[in-house]
Amino acid sequence: MIAEQLPQYFVSGITAGSIYALIALGFCLIHNATRIVNFAQGEFVMLGALTTISFVSDLGFPIWLGAILSVFIVTAVGLLLEKGPIRHSKDASPLTLVMITVGASIAIQGSGMVIWGKDAHTLPPIGGYHYIRVLNASVIPQTIVIVAVVTVLLLLLYFFFHRTMVGKAIRAVSENSEGAALIGIPVRALVTASFGLSGAIGAIAGILVTPLTTMSYQSGLMLGLKGFAAAILGGFGSFPGAVFGGFLLGLMESFGAGFVSSTYKDAVAFLVLLAILFCRPQGLFGKVQVRRV
Amino acid sequence: MKKWLLIIVTLTIGLIATGVIQATERNTEQPIKIGAFFALSGPASSIGTPTKLVAQMVVDKINKEGGINGRPLELVIGDTESDPTKALMVAKRLVEREKVVALIGPTRTDTGMAVKPYIEKKGIPTVMTVGGDPVIAGGKFGPYKWTFKAPQRTFVAVKKIYGYLQEQNMKKVAILHANDGFGRDGLRWLTRLAPEFGLKVVGVESFGVNDPDMTTQLVKLKNTGADVVICWTIGPAGAKVAKNYRQLDIKMPLFQCHGLPDPKYIELAGDAANGTIMPSTRLMVADQLRDDDPQKPVVQEFIRLYKEVYHYDKKYPINTHSGYAWDAIMLLTIAMKKAGTDRAAIRDELEKIKGYIGVSGIYNLTPEDHNGLGTDSLVLVKIVDGKWKLLEY
Numbered sequence: 001m002i003a004e005q006l007p008q009y010f011v012s013g014i015t016a017g018s019i020y021a022l023i024a025l026g027f028c029l030i031h032n033a034t035r036i037v038n039f040a041q042g043e044f045v046m047l048g049a050l051t052t053i054s055f056v057s058d059l060g061f062p063i064w065l066g067a068i069l070s071v072f073i074v075t076a077v078g079l080l081l082e083k084g085p086i087r088h089s090k091d092a093s094p095l096t097l098v099m100i101t102v103g104a105s106i107a108i109q110g111s112g113m114v115i116w117g118k119d120a121h122t123l124p125p126i127g128g129y130h131y132i133r134v135l136n137a138s139v140i141p142q143t144i145v146i147v148a149v150v151t152v153l154l155l156l157l158y159f160f161f162h163r164t165m166v167g168k169a170i171r172a173v174s175e176n177s178e179g180a181a182l183i184g185i186p187v188r189a190l191v192t193a194s195f196g197l198s199g200a201i202g203a204i205a206g207i208l209v210t211p212l213t214t215m216s217y218q219s220g221l222m223l224g225l226k227g228f229a230a231a232i233l234g235g236f237g238s239f240p241g242a243v244f245g246g247f248l249l250g251l252m253e254s255f256g257a258g259f260v261s262s263t264y265k266d267a268v269a270f271l272v273l274l275a276i277l278f279c280r281p282q283g284l285f286g287k288v289q290v291r292r293v
Numbered sequence: 294m295k296k297w298l299l300i301i302v303t304l305t306i307g308l309i310a311t312g313v314i315q316a317t318e319r320n321t322e323q324p325i326k327i328g329a330f331f332a333l334s335g336p337a338s339s340i341g342t343p344t345k346l347v348a349q350m351v352v353d354k355i356n357k358e359g360g361i362n363g364r365p366l367e368l369v370i371g372d373t374e375s376d377p378t379k380a381l382m383v384a385k386r387l388v389e390r391e392k393v394v395a396l397i398g399p400t401r402t403d404t405g406m407a408v409k410p411y412i413e414k415k416g417i418p419t420v421m422t423v424g425g426d427p428v429i430a431g432g433k434f435g436p437y438k439w440t441f442k443a444p445q446r447t448f449v450a451v452k453k454i455y456g457y458l459q460e461q462n463m464k465k466v467a468i469l470h471a472n473d474g475f476g477r478d479g480l481r482w483l484t485r486l487a488p489e490f491g492l493k494v495v496g497v498e499s500f501g502v503n504d505p506d507m508t509t510q511l512v513k514l515k516n517t518g519a520d521v522v523i524c525w526t527i528g529p530a531g532a533k534v535a536k537n538y539r540q541l542d543i544k545m546p547l548f549q550c551h552g553l554p555d556p557k558y559i560e561l562a563g564d565a566a567n568g569t570i571m572p573s574t575r576l577m578v579a580d581q582l583r584d585d586d587p588q589k590p591v592v593q594e595f596i597r598l599y600k601e602v603y604h605y606d607k608k609y610p611i612n613t614h615s616g617y618a619w620d621a622i623m624l625l626t627i628a629m630k631k632a633g634t635d636r637a638a639i640r641d642e643l644e645k646i647k648g649y650i651g652v653s654g655i656y657n658l659t660p661e662d663h664n665g666l667g668t669d670s671l672v673l674v675k676i677v678d679g680k681w682k683l684l685e686y
Contacts, residue, residue, distance in 0.1 A: 004516070005516065008508055008512040009509050009512070011508065012506045012507075012509040012512075013509075015505065016504070016505045016506045117339075117608070118339040118342065119339045120529040120532075120557065122532075122560070122561050122563075129539065129540075129563075129564065129565070138508070138540050138542060140540055209505065212533075213505045213529075213533065214561050216339075216529070219503070253504075254506075258512075262472075262499045263472060266501060
């Protein structure tokens with residue numbers, strides 16, 4: 001009996017996990033450039049989804065066009081967030097900047113409520129509702145699309161950070177921003193770019209998950225929290241870690257629900273998370289932080 | 294000289310008299326204040342905002358028809374922000390500063406529970422529009438002398454579903470519920486009432502309303518050999534369950550609770566919504582009601598005002614909950630027409646209301662039953678080709 005259900009647990013975990021992984025990636029991008037946690041990341045997800053819905057349902061654009069436009073818009077929001085409040089904050093200590101992102105999150109959520117109202121909205125899934133049967137599991141094509149996009153994004157990010165000058169410069173900034181500035185790297189411009197990029201990834205995440213989860217002005221918050229947990233699990237700042245952490249969190253929830261009890265599924269997932277962090281405080285893929293005195 | 298004095302005295306008396314008359318006239322026309330506090334922002338705002346609009350609509354209607362014994366009603370609005378602490382602050386403001394006679398609202402069960410001790414202590418007749426039962430359950434949930442509620446209680450909806458299952462000769466049910474207060478309340482009644490209807494609960498699973506995927510739980514329930522699956526949740530989570538249900542190609546009928554009949558469900562679940570059965574108020578199938586249904590004229594009048602006069606349906610399409618604010622204010626109006634503005638007298642009269650034909654059902658209140666709706670207030674509806682079909686009275 002359990003062997004029959006196993007494939008579906010796995011699919012369910014992968015579906016949820018791929019969503020968490022995408023959001024965790026956005027967290028890592030900004031963290032790597034600035035060493036701060038951007039609590040408005042969930043709001044980028046919500047904005048991306050809801051602007052696409054506006055383009056598609058209200059203006060009648062084809063979905064790919066709506067998605068591209070919305071990614072650009074959310075990228076702009078990310079850039080504005082950095083160019084405005086983050087850059088012009090008088091006190092640039094990390095805690096202040098984190099509080100600014102919390103404020104931005106509340107502001108974006110509020111504007112979302114005014115623009116799109118209080119109801120949930122949805123998008124048609126890519127590939128429709130032609131469920132694919134694999135073993136005993138039933139898979140919606142959208143899940144495969146999400147997993148594919150996560151993989152491609154991960155490869156692109158790897159390429160970007162290890163093979164291009166800009167990417168390498170961003171990594172240099174995250175290692176030591178003063179040193180990077182000394183050798184002539186335009187630190188501010190790169191920080192701005194990371195905010196834009198993380199806005200774009202957030203938007204892509206939102207557009208991809210909406211057919212599965214539906215989206216309302218306040219959905220970003222919960223998704224952001226799960227993505228944050230996934231990022232921590234993987235070792236905050238590590239891209240493979242973020243993706244792995246996302247999938248692991250999704251699978252733990254699903255198997256926790258399947259084998260233990262759905263009532264305690266979040267408890268099971270977070271117990272495992274705590275246990276991992278207890279043994280490896282830096283997360284699964286995190287580097288050990290060496291603090292010089 | 295005497296003549297002059299007489300004229301002055303007459304004039305003075307005349308002036309005072311008109312003044313007094315005018316003053317008394319003003320007094321009779323002074324509005325009766327009712328406090329209305331709903332979740333106008335926060336997670337429950339998609340329910341709270343239309344509730345407020347309906348409350349305003351019915352107050353306008355009552356005032357046009359002459360008000361309460363000649364005095365108009367005035368709504369004083371408050372926003373609970375879906376937050377229990379805020380709800381209590383709003384209730385205090387409405388009672389202590391605005392001096393309202395009675396209250397309607399709030400929207401969520403937990404906000405209702407937060408204000409209940411205060412209104413019970415102060416003695417404010419309150420008709421709540423919350424879904425959950427604890428506000429009028431008594432026992433460990435505290436006394437409910439002053440608290441009333443307009444929406445059906447959970448067990449009424451459970452009995453409606455179970456009655457139908459018994460008729461259809463179904464024996465085994467599987468339950469999927471949200472792990473919030475509303476979902477657990479449903480689970481409690483579903484398990485408690487099952488034996489009464491000859492039913493056996495063969496599986497129970499739960500989910501978080503924000504979970505992206507519920508197939509794990511559903512695949513477990515699919516293998517329990519149940520005749521039906523009953524899902525107890527409100528909001529978009531119900532649509533997610535329907536989609537996952539279709540994804541797994543589960544053949545047994547899916548029942549949802551009385552909180553879900555809403556055009557939004559069909560919009561979000563799309564094709565997967567077809568086949569779902571749920572208990573609903575008559576609002577969802579107003580065009581299919583029998584002509585001898587005593588509620589038919591009331592429901593039609595409500596829909597006419599809502600759609601054609603106030604045009605609320607463009608932004609907030611009618612759902613099963615739309616009528617609760619109407620009924621809450623109507624119940625208060627009936628009591629106030631008899632009792633005036635004395636709070637204790639209003640409370641006593643509320644308990645005596647029998648046979649009020651409302652939008653959401655026919656209310657028969659008693660000192661023990663502060664809701665007054667029975668299973669006859671609900672009908673079973675089924676979604677066929679994306680439309681609401683009346684399945685059974």
